[in-house]
Every structure is written in structure tokens, then in C-alpha cells.
Amino acid sequence: MDEGPSFTKYMLENDNFHGLTEDELAGLAGTFFVAGSETTALAICTVLLAAACFPEEQAKVQAEFDAVIGKHRAPTFADQLSLPRLQAFISEALRWRPLLPNGLPHRATRDVIWENYCIPAGTTVIGNHWAISRDPEFYPEPHSFKPQRWIDDRGCLRDDLNLPIFGFGRRICPGQYVANRSVFINSLLVLWAFQLTPDSTMPLDDMGLINGIPNDRPYPIDFKTRITEMELRSMMRNYPEVA
Numbered sequence: 001m002d003e004g005p006s007f008t009k010y011m012l013e014n015d016n017f018h019g020l021t022e023d024e025l026a027g028l029a030g031t032f033f034v035a036g037s038e039t040t041a042l043a044i045c046t047v048l049l050a051a052a053c054f055p056e057e058q059a060k061v062q063a064e065f066d067a068v069i070g071k072h073r074a075p076t077f078a079d080q081l082s083l084p085r086l087q088a089f090i091s092e093a094l095r096w097r098p099l100l101p102n103g104l105p106h107r108a109t110r111d112v113i114w115e116n117y118c119i120p121a122g123t124t125v126i127g128n129h130w131a132i133s134r135d136p137e138f139y140p141e142p143h144s145f146k147p148q149r150w151i152d153d154r155g156c157l158r159d160d161l162n163l164p165i166f167g168f169g170r171r172i173c174p175g176q177y178v179a180n181r182s183v184f185i186n187s188l189l190v191l192w193a194f195q196l197t198p199d200s201t202m203p204l205d206d207m208g209l210i211n212g213i214p215n216d217r218p219y220p221i222d223f224k225t226r227i228t229e230m231e232l233r234s235m236m237r238n239y240p241e242v243a
């Protein structure tokens, strides 16, 4: 049986090439789960939280789905370039509520001179994602939720605005490409199939996901199908394995 591509299988089959011990290999393969699963789950939850909190912006994303995809086929990665409003919504959600507001701490391994400052060896340096995401020079009205800020006058995604959630420099998150694709396809499928609203019977804590664990901090959202369940099931049965 062909199990398909696997990072661990690749590493095991090429262990001489990389010169890693079995323990190091196991550690490396496990790191991807530790660093990649909860972060990605939280990012997806943050997008869904934003959709429930900002119904007018959710409606704009769904209007784009209706124009580009319709309701008779399930969307796939092939639709990505045609959905700038969804991508803008995702970027704004992750800017609005950055998952790791303080990033991960770094330590200077030698004295670093930066402009008029000396950062002595051994100093812990924190890249403050929260503050960077709220710099009014780059994000006017930084506390407002405005997906439009990511879109230029021609309706295309801006390429001069960055999202700092994956860190900086040579230790920047190496999983960012996998993460972006996971967040994109999950947000796309959920928001295409469902309309999300806050559950009015329970309080919604829109800061609850920051530095958190999804299961520990539930936020109640109602999901209403935009497409009948029968049609949804039939479309997903035929969903391409590599979409």
C-alpha cells in the first residue's frame, strides 16, 4: 500500500544523508506536531471567531464565494487566486487577534549593536507581535477590523503589507507555507458552507483564543448551512483528494 508522501518516511529513508541520530529524527518529526497543530487550529478558530463577530465582513466574503464559486461545486485550492476578499479577511483576522502576541523569545548569543543601542549577549529579545500589528503607520485605525486594508484600488491583494504572526529573521516559522494553506482551505470550506453567528445565549470572549488552547476557551458560535445538507454531502463525497 502506498501511504503517500511523508516527511518522517523521507527522513528515515535518508538518515545517512542527514547524519541525524534516531532520537534526533524522532524529535524533528515530533516538533512539527507540537509547533504546527495547535497553532494552525487556533488560527482557523480565530478566522471563524472573526466571521461571527463581524457579520457584514463575513457577508462580503460569502458574496465573493457566490460570484466566483457558486453553490453547486465545493471550492478547492484552485480557487485561491480568485478569492482576494477571503485572503484579506484571513489576514485581518490574524492581525486583529495575533495568536502569539509576544512571539517566541530569542536570546542574543553575542553583543549586538543596533543604531544607538547595544543589546548585550545573553539578553532575551521579544518581538512584540501585538504592537507591530497595531502600528498605525501601517495599519490605520489599528483596533478596527478592516479586511479592506489588505486590498488595493484595483481589488487585488496588496503586496506591500506584511503579517508578522510567523516571527522574523532566520528563525521565522518554517511551517508558514503549510499553515497558510491549511488556514486558507479550512476557512474557505467552512465559510462557503455555513453562515456563522454568535450564540446570543452565551457571552463571547473575543480575546479568548490569544495564547490559548481552543478546547479550554470555547466560544459559542451557531453554524447555519448555506447549502442543503444533502447537496453538501454529495459534493464532499466527490471532493478531490488533492484539491
Ligand code: HEM
Pocket (backbone or CB within 6 Å): 031, 032, 033, 035, 036, 037, 039, 040, 043, 099, 100, 103, 104, 106, 165, 166, 167, 168, 169, 170, 171, 172, 173, 174, 175, 176, 178, 179, 180, 183
Ligand atoms: C498559523 C500557524 C502557525 C503560527 C502562527 C506559527 C508561528 C510561529 C512563530 C511565531 C514561531 C517563532 C518564530 C521566531 O522565533 O521568530 C514559529 C516557529 C516554528 N514553527 Fe510555526 N507557526 C505556525 C504553524 C507551524 C506549522 C504548521 C509548522 C510545521 C509543520 C511549524 C513549525 C515551526 C517550527 C519547527 C518552528 C521553530 C523554528 C526555529 O526555531 O528555527 N509552525 N512558528
